[in-house]
Amino acid sequence: MNSITQDCTTIPLSITDLHLMKQRGEKISCLTAYDASFSALINNAGIDVILVGDSLGMVIQGHTSTLPVTTNDMVYHARCVSQANQRAFVIADLPFMSYSTPVIAAKNAAKLIQQGGVQMIKLEGARLETVRFLVEQGIPVCGHLGLLPQLINQLGCYQVQGKTPEDAERILAEAMQLQDAGATLLVLECVPATLAKDISKQLRIPVIGIGAGVHCDGQVLVLYDMLNISISKRPRFSKNFMHNASSIEDAIIAYHQAVKQTLFPSIEHSF
Numbered sequence: 001m002n003s004i005t006q007d008c009t010t011i012p013l014s015i016t017d018l019h020l021m022k023q024r025g026e027k028i029s030c031l032t033a034y035d036a037s038f039s040a041l042i043n044n045a046g047i048d049v050i051l052v053g054d055s056l057g058m059v060i061q062g063h064t065s066t067l068p069v070t071t072n073d074m075v076y077h078a079r080c081v082s083q084a085n086q087r088a089f090v091i092a093d094l095p096f097m098s099y100s101t102p103v104i105a106a107k108n109a110a111k112l113i114q115q116g117g118v119q120m121i122k123l124e125g126a127r128l129e130t131v132r133f134l135v136e137q138g139i140p141v142c143g144h145l146g147l148l149p150q151l152i153n154q155l156g157c158y159q160v161q162g163k164t165p166e167d168a169e170r171i172l173a174e175a176m177q178l179q180d181a182g183a184t185l186l187v188l189e190c191v192p193a194t195l196a197k198d199i200s201k202q203l204r205i206p207v208i209g210i211g212a213g214v215h216c217d218g219q220v221l222v223l224y225d226m227l228n229i230s231i232s233k234r235p236r237f238s239k240n241f242m243h244n245a246s247s248i249e250d251a252i253i254a255y256h257q258a259v260k261q262t263l264f265p266s267i268e269h270s271f
């Protein structure tokens, strides 16, 4: 089969495709995955982006935070996901302390790309020097602002960020700085919908929201939350897509369609 006759579910999406989706106003759908079976289901449902999130520390490993997750854990799960995926753009998290200097970050990002088979890495916070260094090495970077789960021991609890004008201004400034440093995608977690709308409008790069309202360029959820199989309480911003679905495939397709049609998230899932 050559590239012209290939089925569109097998042509891999690139970061350019995601940028074009933003430009034409098409919402980007994203789910987390950690293994081959769910990766294949998500790919077949037409989801645009799979995030191998360090949330696997909670939903797969049973920890109370993402902090115990190692780079080797991430590489293992990234490889499981990549092998079963054909079309979705795959991103993996750099876990806690795996990007404490630019050189350490590049070494661990290279493992995720070469051994894990992912197309992009994601890191938390405005780590501008590290982002610049990774991009110089040819490593595509997704930023992550708002609620930063790897800072849980500094934050004390998982709560909405950017509620004061000062915090909102700082997050907007950091988003612009990450874009200028070369990040080509941004995840915004748990921020007021108005702030996420502002940031999505001002940035050229696509903004994928989780608990960040409907005006982001795309949406991501933790798979186990939207399938209602997480061992911890489902966060307010997530939705049980198994509720009216007859199978896991149906639930994933319903999520994909709800994102594309801007039916998810609604006000009740936003801050």
Ligand code: KIV
Binding pocket: 032, 051, 052, 053, 054, 055, 056, 093, 187, 189, 210, 220, 222
């Ligand atoms: O680890 C993860 O699943 C994430 C999402 C919550 C965005 O980073």
